[in-house]
Every structure is written in structure tokens, then in C-alpha cells.
Amino acid sequence: MLSVTNIDTSYGHAKVLHGITLEVLSGQTVFIAGRNGAGKTTLLKSIAGFLKPSEGSITFDNQSILGLAPEKIALSGIRYVFQDKRVFSQLSVRENLELAAYPLKVGVADAIAKTVSIYPKIEKFLNLRAGSLSGGQRQILLIGRALIGEPKLLLIDEPTEGLAAGTINDILNVLASMKGKVSLLIVEQNLSVVGMLADKVYMMKEGKIVREVTDKAQMNDKVIMEQCL
Numbered sequence: 001m002l003s004v005t006n007i008d009t010s011y012g013h014a015k016v017l018h019g020i021t022l023e024v025l026s027g028q029t030v031f032i033a034g035r036n037g038a039g040k041t042t043l044l045k046s047i048a049g050f051l052k053p054s055e056g057s058i059t060f061d062n063q064s065i066l067g068l069a070p071e072k073i074a075l076s077g078i079r080y081v082f083q084d085k086r087v088f089s090q091l092s093v094r095e096n097l098e099l100a101a102y103p104l105k106v107g108v109a110d111a112i113a114k115t116v117s118i119y120p121k122i123e124k125f126l127n128l129r130a131g132s133l134s135g136g137q138r139q140i141l142l143i144g145r146a147l148i149g150e151p152k153l154l155l156i157d158e159p160t161e162g163l164a165a166g167t168i169n170d171i172l173n174v175l176a177s178m179k180g181k182v183s184l185l186i187v188e189q190n191l192s193v194v195g196m197l198a199d200k201v202y203m204m205k206e207g208k209i210v211r212e213v214t215d216k217a218q219m220n221d222k223v224i225m226e227q228c229l
């Protein structure tokens with residue numbers, strides 16, 4: 001469904017991605033792991049249309065999406081959950097969902113149902129200010145928002161970053177509940193989360209994919225995984 005072939009992406013004259021090639025098949029959960037500064041966010045932004053690669057190709061369901069505006073890419077079925085976990089803090093949780101639903105012509109009840117389906121507790125928080133949610137709940141709200149409409153592929157940038165162990169478990173459950181129903185391409189540095197959910201892992205270093213792991217035993221072998229980081 002998503003094929004990235006040999007892309008290079010730069011900020012001005014500084015080339016950050018060097019010949020990245022990856023593939024996500026329909027229904028797969030694919031992770032990108034790598035240290036800070038490896039280029040993981042730059043890669044997701046290049047797929048979502050916020051940055052334009054200078055070389056290579058990106059196709060989604062066999063159509064080229066390279067060079068399309070982010071809104072067009074979103075409408076084609078790719079939704080992007082940014083790393084910064086930013087919600088509309090002054091608005092309620094319900095209003096946050098409503099704002100995301102409106103341009104997609106989806107009713108607020110359907111939008112709420114999407115988030116409830118991955119995290120039933122959100123029902124209790126619908127009238128609270130989104131700014132009062134915990135970091136983990138904000139992340140779940142953002143994932144719920146990305147599920148509105150009929151997305152085919154979610155790009156999620158570091159969903160467990162900065163969260164306490166108990167909260168990481170909530171996120172893990174949310175991701176597990178979506179696994180197989182929607183394709184997932186997730187940037188994640190927590191290797192135990194990766195090992196539990198991944199069908200495939202790409203290890204990134206200095207703007208390149210240095211290893212692709214599909215074997216479950218290898219994914220759960222900390223020594224093998226850490227040596228690639």
C-alpha cells in the first residue's frame with residue numbers, strides 16, 4: 001500500500017535522508033526505530049507531504065503522492081499524528097474531535113465513537129478541557145482524531161515518548177486494538193513496545209535505514225536491536 005523508494009530529503013543544503021526505501025503492506029504494523037536525530041520525523045514528514053524529497057518516489061495504493069499537499073495526502077487516507085502531542089488545550093475533548101471531523105464531513109457522534117472504540121474511558125472526559133488531560137490521554141485523543149473518517153494508514157511519531165510506564169501500557173493497548181484493522185507506521189524508541197507489536201522494524205541511523213528486521217525472535221532480542229541504534 002505504501003512504497004517509499006530511494007528518497008532523499010534536505011533542509012536547505014543539509015541533506016538529512018539518504019536513499020530511504022521502505023514498504024508498508026495493507027494491515028501491517030511497521031516500526032521505525034533509531035536514536036534522536038536519526039531522521040525519523042523527517043521521514044514521516046516526507047511521507048505526509050510536509051517536506052518534499054528531492055529524489056526518489058512515494059506511492060500509496062499505486063498512486064504517486066510525492067509533491068502533493070499535506071491535505072491531499074490526508075484525504076487519500078494517510079493520517080499523521082505529530083510528535084509534539086499538541087491538542088487545542090482551551091477546547092473540550094468533544095470540541096477537539098468535532099474540529100477534526102468537520103472537514104471530513106463526519107458527524108461528531110461518529111468521531112467520538114472512533115475514540116471510544118480504542119479507549120472507552122474517554123467518554124468520561126468529553127467535556128473536560130483537552131489541556132487538562134494527561135500526556136497519555138492527549139496522545140490517545142490525537143490518535144482517535146486521526147481515526148476519524150476512513151483512514152487506511154496512520155503515521156504516528158513517538159507515541160510513548162515522555163510517558164510513565166503505566167501510561168505506556170495504555171498506549172500499547174490502544175495500538176494493539178488497532179493492529180490489523182488499519183495499517184500503522186510508527187516511530188518508536190521503546191524497543192519493548194516495538195517487540196510486542198511489530199510485523200516489521202526498520203532501524204534508522206544518520207538518515208539511512210541500516211537494518212530491516214521481520215523475525216520476531218530478533219525483534220525481542222535487546223542485544224541485536226540495540227546494536228543497530
Ligand SMILES: Nc1ncnc2c1ncn2[C@@H]1O[C@H](COP(=O)(O)OP(=O)(O)O)[C@@H](O)[C@H]1O
Binds near residue numbers: 042
Ligand atoms: N527544521 C529543521 N531545519 C534544519 N534541520 C533540521 C530540522 N528538523 C530537523 N533537522 C535536523 O535533521 C536531523 C534529523 O532530525 P529528525 O528527523 O527530527 O530526527 P529524529 O526524529 O530521528 O529525532 C537532525 O540532525 C536535525 O537537527
Ligand SMILES: [Mg+2]
Binds near residue numbers: 041042083157
Ligand atoms: Mg523525531
